[in-house]
Structures are given as C-alpha cells and as structure tokens.
Amino acid sequence: AQSVTQPDIHITVSEGASLELRCNYSYGATPYLFWYVQSPGQGLQLLLKYFSGDTLVQGIKGFEAEFKRSQSSFNLRKPSVHWSDAAEYFCAVAPTGTASKLTFGTGTRLQVTL
Amino acid sequence: DTEVTQTPKHLVMGMTNKKSLKCEQHMGHRAMYWYKQKAKKPPELMFVYSYEKLSINESVPSRFSPECPNSSLLNLHLHALQPEDSALYLCASSHAKSALLPSGRDFNEQFFGPGTRLTVL
Numbered sequence: 540a541q542s543v544t545q546p547d548i549h550i551t552v553s554e555g556a557s558l559e560l561r562c563n564y565s566y567g568a569t570p571y572l573f574w575y576v577q578s579p580g581q582g583l584q585l586l587l588k589y590f591s592g593d594t595l596v597q598g599i600k601g602f603e604a605e606f607k608r609s610q611s612s613f614n615l616r617k618p619s620v621h622w623s624d625a626a627e628y629f630c631a632v633a634p635t636g637t638a639s640k641l642t643f644g645t646g647t648r649l650q651v652t653l
Numbered sequence: 654d655t656e657v658t659q660t661p662k663h664l665v666m667g668m669t670n671k672k673s674l675k676c677e678q679h680m681g682h683r684a685m686y687w688y689k690q691k692a693k694k695p696p697e698l699m700f701v702y703s704y705e706k707l708s709i710n711e712s713v714p715s716r717f718s719p720e721c722p723n724s725s726l727l728n729l730h731l732h733a734l735q736p737e738d739s740a741l742y743l744c745a746s747s748h749a750k751s752a753l754l755p756s757g758r759d760f761n762e763q764f765f766g767p768g769t770r771l772t773v774l
Binding site for chain 2: 585
C-alpha cells in the first residue's frame with residue numbers, strides 16, 4: 540500500500556528565511572505527487588504537482604518541489620517565506636493512472652515569526 | 654468558475670438529529686468526493702462519486718449516507734451520529750475521465766471546498 544511520511548510535525552521559520560518541508564513516499568512505482576496547503580478552518584489548495592518529466596516542479600505562491608526517485612522524496616521549498624505562508628502543508632500521493640485516491644501525509648504546521 | 658462551495662459552514666447537531674451537508678460545483682466535473690478531517694489530522698477519503706454513481710466507499714458507517722442528485726451537487730446525509738464524528742467535512746471535485754497529457758499519463762486534479770465544521774453533541 541502506498542504511504543506518505545512527513546517527518547516534521549511543526550516548523551518555525553522567520554519571515555524572509557528559506558523553507559524546506561520534507562516528504563517521503565512509499566510506493567511500488569512512481570506515483571503522482573502533490574503538495575497542498577490548508578489555512579486554519581479552510582479547505583485545501585493545490586500548490587504543485589508532479590507526474591513525470593522535469594523533477595523540479597514550480598507551483599503557486601513561489602513554491603517549488605523536487606522529486607528525487609533515489610530517495611523517494613518530494614520536498615517542498617521556498618526561498619523566502621512570507622508571514623501569510625503560515626498554514627498546514629500536506630504532501631499527498633495517488634496511484635499512477637488516476638488521482639482519485641489521494642493518500643495524505645500527516646501534515647507539517649508552518650509557523651512564521653516576524 | 655473554479656470554486657467548490659459547501660453549506661453550511663458550521664453545524665452543531667445532537668446524536669438523534671438528521672441533518673445534511675451540501676456541496677456544489679459548476680466546473681463540469683463528473684467526479685465528486687467526501688473527505689473527513691479530524692483536528693490536526695490529514696483528510697481521509699470517505700466516498701467517491703463518478704458520473705453520479707457511487708464508485709468508492711471507504712468502509713464508512715451507514716450513519717453517513719451520500720447522495721449525488723445531479724452532476725453539480727453532492728450531499729452527505731447524517732443520522733444518529735456519535736461525538737467522535739465531529740470533524741471538518743471536505744468536499745472535492747475533479748474530472749472523472751482521465752485528462753490525457755502529452756506524456757501519455759493522466760491526471761485529475763481535485764478542487765476542494767472550504768469544508769463544513771461539524772460538531773456532534
């Protein structure tokens with residue numbers, strides 16, 4: 540069965556600092572990979588996705604993620620964090636062929652200090 | 654219109670009540686989803702409808718009854734819930750038929766609504 544691990548439950552960074560959120564997946568083949576963001580009490584917004592091709596994926600709000608097959612990782616990065624980036628971030632996977640059955644990681648809560 | 658709307662935003666109900674959650678989208682999507690999200694946990698898939706037919710039921714208790722009356726609407730009927738059912742209920746929609754990409758692979762992005770915060774007393 541596929542699974543997603545986000546080892547960092549909570550991360551605090553200063554505004555303007557760089558950010559990297561970790562995500563590792565377990566799956567027999569290369570799945571579809573996603574990063575979602577959820578502000579408090581809100582639904583999820585897709586930041587970026589990977590399904591093939593270039594392993595460095597650009598998303599919205601200045602985020603990017605790099606797929607590393609050898610490490611089964613899909614880490615999310617942002618060079619300079621803004622206070623509005625404070626939220627919960629979920630990494631998710633879906634089997635190749637469909638994105639209907641998303642499996643989410645446990646999430647990383649990002650706190651931004653001014 | 655790339656929005657999924659959910660009503661109500663908040664709902665408080667007793668264990669003997671019957672209530673319904675509503676989800677609506679006008680993006681022409683033919684797949685719709687219900688997720689349950691407990692506090693500080695990731696969303697968990699409950700149901701998937703494809704072309705108005707239930708295609709996935711993740712072993713959800715029968716006190717949750719989904720309904721898809723048309724391609725734009727998705728309901729979740731609630732009856733005899735337990736306090737542990739208190740959670741944020743998220744609706745999502747996507748294309749049902751795989752959108753073929755130049756790479757030959759397919760992808761159906763899910764668009765999420767803001768959720769209904771349910772409290773069962």
